[in-house]
Amino acid sequence: MIQALVTYLIVALAAAWIFWSMILPVRLRAALRRRLGLRMVVCGMLDRAGGCGGCDCQDCPLRR
Amino acid sequence: MSEALAQQLCIALIGNPNCGKTALFNALTGSRQKVANYPGVTVERKEGIFETPGGRRIHVLDLPGTYSLRARSPDEAITRDTVLGQLATEAAPDLVVCVADATNLRLTLRLVLELKKVGRPIVLALNMFDIAERRGIGIDMDALSRDLGIPVVSTVAVRRNGIAALLRQIDRLAPESGSNGPGGWREPSAEQVRSAHGDAQRILDACVTVPGHPDIWTRRLDRVVLHPVAGILILLAVLFLVFQAVFVWAAPAMELIATAFDALAVAAQAWLPQGMLRSLLTDGFISGVGSVLVFLPQIMILFFFINLMEDFGYMARAAFLMDRVIGGVGLHGRAFIPLLSSFACAVPGIMATRVINNRRDRLATIMVAPLMTCSARIPVYTLLIAAFVPHRSIAGFVNLQGLVMFGLYAAGIVSAFAVTFVFRKRVWRGASEPFIMELPAYKLPDPRNVLMGVLLRARIFLRRAGTVILAMMILIWFLSTVPGAPPGATDPAINYSFAGMIGHAVQPVLAPIGFNWQIAIALIPGMAAREVAVAALGTVYAVGGGEAGALGNTLAAHWSLATALALLAWYVFAPQCAATLGVVRRETNSWRWPAIMFVYMMVLAYTAAFIVYNVTTALGG
Numbered sequence: 117m118i119q120a121l122v123t124y125l126i127v128a129l130a131a132a133w134i135f136w137s138m139i140l141p142v143r144l145r146a147a148l149r150r151r152l153g154l155r156m157v158v159c160g161m162l163d164r165a166g167g168c169g170g171c172d173c174q175d176c177p178l179r180r
Numbered sequence: 181m182s183e184a185l186a187q188q189l190c191i192a193l194i195g196n197p198n199c200g201k202t203a204l205f206n207a208l209t210g211s212r213q214k215v216a217n218y219p220g221v222t223v224e225r226k227e228g229i230f231e232t233p234g235g236r237r238i239h240v241l242d243l244p245g246t247y248s249l250r251a252r253s254p255d256e257a258i259t260r261d262t263v264l265g266q267l268a269t270e271a272a273p274d275l276v277v278c279v280a281d282a283t284n285l286r287l288t289l290r291l292v293l294e295l296k297k298v299g300r301p302i303v304l305a306l307n308m309f310d311i312a313e314r315r316g317i318g319i320d321m322d323a324l325s326r327d328l329g330i331p332v333v334s335t336v337a338v339r340r341n342g343i344a345a346l347l348r349q350i351d352r353l354a355p356e357s358g359s360n361g362p363g364g365w366r367e368p369s370a371e372q373v374r375s376a377h378g379d380a381q382r383i384l385d386a387c388v389t390v391p392g393h394p395d396i397w398t399r400r401l402d403r404v405v406l407h408p409v410a411g412i413l414i415l416l417a418v419l420f421l422v423f424q425a426v427f428v429w430a431a432p433a434m435e436l437i438a439t440a441f442d443a444l445a446v447a448a449q450a451w452l453p454q455g456m457l458r459s460l461l462t463d464g465f466i467s468g469v470g471s472v473l474v475f476l477p478q479i480m481i482l483f484f485f486i487n488l489m490e491d492f493g494y495m496a497r498a499a500f501l502m503d504r505v506i507g508g509v510g511l512h513g514r515a516f517i518p519l520l521s522s523f524a525c526a527v528p529g530i531m532a533t534r535v536i537n538n539r540r541d542r543l544a545t546i547m548v549a550p551l552m553t554c555s556a557r558i559p560v561y562t563l564l565i566a567a568f569v570p571h572r573s574i575a576g577f578v579n580l581q582g583l584v585m586f587g588l589y590a591a592g593i594v595s596a597f598a599v600t601f602v603f604r605k606r607v608w609r610g611a612s613e614p615f616i617m618e619l620p621a622y623k624l625p626d627p628r629n630v631l632m633g634v635l636l637r638a639r640i641f642l643r644r645a646g647t648v649i650l651a652m653m654i655l656i657w658f659l660s661t662v663p664g665a666p667p668g669a670t671d672p673a674i675n676y677s678f679a680g681m682i683g684h685a686v687q688p689v690l691a692p693i694g695f696n697w698q699i700a701i702a703l704i705p706g707m708a709a710r711e712v713a714v715a716a717l718g719t720v721y722a723v724g725g726g727e728a729g730a731l732g733n734t735l736a737a738h739w740s741l742a743t744a745l746a747l748l749a750w751y752v753f754a755p756q757c758a759a760t761l762g763v764v765r766r767e768t769n770s771w772r773w774p775a776i777m778f779v780y781m782m783v784l785a786y787t788a789a790f791i792v793y794n795v796t797t798a799l800g801g
Contacts, residue, residue: 119457126460130654138648138758 188229188239189354190271192263194295195279196287197245198620200307202226203337204279205242208346233344234351241273247287249294249365250373253536263298264365275301275354277346282312282319282334283621285388289380292328298365301353302330305346309334311623316391324387398621402497411501418494422485423589424582426478427562433477438730441470456661463722464657465650471718471731472711473645475559480634482558486523487633491625495520500619509597510604511548512541519545519596522552524637526760530767540608544600546767547777550760551596551753553589555641556710560751561588563714567732568744591752595784644709652705652712656719660701679720693750693786694743694793706756713756746793754785 136145195201209228226242243262244255251257258267265272276295280288285306295302306312306319325332331349335342368376405411445466452458489495499520503513511519514536522529529549536542553561562585569581659679666676674680682704683697690700698720706713718731721738735744755761755778764774 119453119455123456123460127654127658130651133647133651134655 188237189274190239190241191275191277191350191354192241192243192273193277193279194243194259194263194291195245195307196247196281196284196291199245199279199281199288200335200337201245201279202242204277204305204307204335205240207335207337207340207343208240232347232351232354236351236354238350238354241270246291248291249298250367263295263300273300275303275350277303277305277350279305279307279335282306282309283315283317285319286380286384289328289383290376292330293376293379294365294368296329301355303346303349303353304328304330304332305342306332306334307337309342310336310339311621315621318389320387324383327383327387398493401622402619405494405497406500408504411497412505415498415501418489419589420582420586422482423586424579425485426481427579427582427585430477430481434474437474437476438470441466441474442730444470459661460654460657463660464653464719467722467731468653468656468715468719469645469650471563472559472649472715473642475562475711476638476641478558478562479555479641480638482555483524483637484630484634487630488625490633491623491629493620493622496619506597506600509601510608511544511597511600512536512538515541515545518549519552522549522554525554525556526550526552526757527763530760530763533767540604543768543773544603544608546764546773547603547780548596548599550755550757550777550781551592551599553592553752554710554757555637556757557588557751559711559714561585561748563732564735564744564748567736568739568741588748588752595753599780599784644711648709649712649715653715653719656701656705656716660720674720683720692793693789694740694746694797695750695789696739696743698738699743699747703754703756707758709759710751710756740797742793742796745796746789749788749792750785752785753781753788755781 140148193201193205205226205228208230210230228240228242229237230240231237241262243259246256246259248256249260249263251260261267262270263273263276276298278288278292278295280292288304292302292304304324306321309319312319319334321332321334331353333342333345333349335346337343405414445462448458448461448466452461486495489498499513499516502516506515506519507513515533518529518533518536520529526549529552530546533542533545533549536545565581565584569584572580574580574583656679659682660674660677662677664676665671665673669676675684679701680697683701686700686704687695687697690703695703698717701720702713702716705716714731717735721731721734761774761778764777765771768774
């Protein structure tokens with residue numbers, strides 16, 4: 117029972133992460149971050165520049 | 181712009197491309213910098229903050245490289261507008277630091293003469309001064325300062341030499357408060373440009389002495405390396421050797437990683453009781469992520485060679501050699517660097533096409549950049565090659581697996597040329613602009629630079645494995661496990677899962693190219709990133725009862741050679757990367773081009789896989 121609970125929790129976290137970082141459009145994500153008062157981790161200039169487009173290549177300097 | 185920012189003094193770093201401007205920016209700001217894009221355009225904007233010995237807080241901009249204020253590309257236009265104070269979102273600089281490559285001053289002097297007309301305080305930083313001294317180039321800095329009418333300092337940015345002198349000059353010249361109005365430069369006439377050339381040459385003659393036979397080794401090497409026939413043959417031989425090394429050198433490290441993951445799976449099975457969590461850990465985490473991580477040594481070796489060649493000065497030669505080839509199919513010479521970047525990842529490669537001024541040339545490059553073999557394809561290629569191509573030598577020294585890998589890279593390049601040729605004949609007719617570039621002198625590679633580049637690539641790969649791939653594998657494991665098999669079921673449980681249902685639904689479309697339903701499942705998350713497909717296969721076969729930790733053996737047992745080769749052909753062309761399509765949308769500001777790219781690449785992938793599968797089957801494979 118505990119194994120199943122932990123497993124479903126991990127799966128839910130992974131699904132939420134995929135939705136947040138890969139499916140949600142970058143502008144919407146930025147707006148939500150602002151609304152939640154979170155730091156702009158993708159890019160400090162996101163509100164002015166739009167960031168890197170939210171891609172996931174990991175090569176973008178904006179994601180470092 | 182914030183009030184705090186407005187109170188700081190603003191300086192701009194400007195200079196020719198590859199003069200060490202960014203190295204100087206890093207030396208000045210350390211980690212206090214951030215990168216973004218200029219609003220409305222995809223030109224990178226780097227800003228940082230530092231304090232001078234005089235206690236002044238300076239806001240510094242690292243502007244895109246340019247040879248002149250007469251801008252010809254979006255990057256150069258940003259530089260010009262920033263220096264002139266014409267950019268709405270950017271404060272005009274209070275002071276300009278012009279960075280010059282001390283080994284090649286002619287073009288910078290012309291830029292300095294243009295900058296003087298803007299009317300802002302200027303400091304000229306002669307960077308790479310150590311290399312100039314080693315080559316016997318004599319620069320009379322006092323005379324240069326006198327002739328130009330501006331202070332001149334020497335720097336070696338990568339070693340932080342000369343930074344103190346530069347900061348003293350900034351302290352001396354920067355106004356007490358921001359007094360930066362619009363600049364007074366105007367587009368010069370042809371006569372004025374010629375006059376500026378003459379002035380730059382006169383100052384150069386008066387202040388710089390170059391030894392009679394500069395850099396004899398560079399000239400001797402170039403005579404061979406840039407030879408129209410021998411040069412191309414050398415380039416092909418170098419690339420061939422690199423791919424041989426990727427396979428041969430990486431093998432022991434790959435075996436070590438695979439053994440470690442096997443041991444981890446055994447330990448997890450012994451430690452955890454039978455249940456969902458154990459299945460997630462062994463089939464999802466270890467089989468999925470482990471099957472991708474095993475390719476880390478190959479990626480590190482490939483980028484070791486790429487960084488080595490770049491540091492040595494060979495990459496620019498390769499661009500020069502390739503210009504004749506890519507120019508023949510209708511690509512601009514400047515396309516070489518974006519295409520080369522695409523071997524790492526198409527996203528930065530496509531972003532790098534901003535250096536191409538002509539829109540047709542730029543679009544042609546963007547459309548074929550994803551055909552270059554990016555590092556995400558390496559895990560797919562190496563998995564299938566190792567599983568289906570015999571590990572033996574041809575003629576005693578050519579590794580067959582390395583040869584196939586070389587062939588796949590070549591297939592990507594050749595198809596990119598063919599597609600460009602068709603696009604330029606059918607869609608974008610007209611001649612390309614001529615390609616002009618400077619070849620740097622050869623130099624011994626700096627081991628630190630090479631190592632840093634390899635570690636950066638490894639870090640990117642590991643981060644991907646720990647984020648995108650891990651999250652995807654958890655989801656794939658879940659879809660492959662739930663719902664479980666009904667009571668009395670005889671088939672493997674995965675057949676009744678959501679993943680099984682999706683795979684079986686998609687499989688009929690892929691049956692003509694020899695793909696089974698497990699491949700169909702793997703291709704779906706593979707849209708996020710190509711290498712995810714490998715991890716997905718690892719999870720799907722592990723959940724389905726395959727041998728954990730030895731995905732290659734499992735595939736060899738379940739697939740025909742025709743299926744494996746068809747999948748390789750598919751991966752040469754398939755547009756399996758959402759990030760690439762996203763960046764094409766952003767760079768072209770339209771959905772039309774990513775849609776065209778998706779359709780043409782998908783048609784190519786399906787056709788190639790269909791031909792390969794049916795031909796191989798007919799030949800008995």
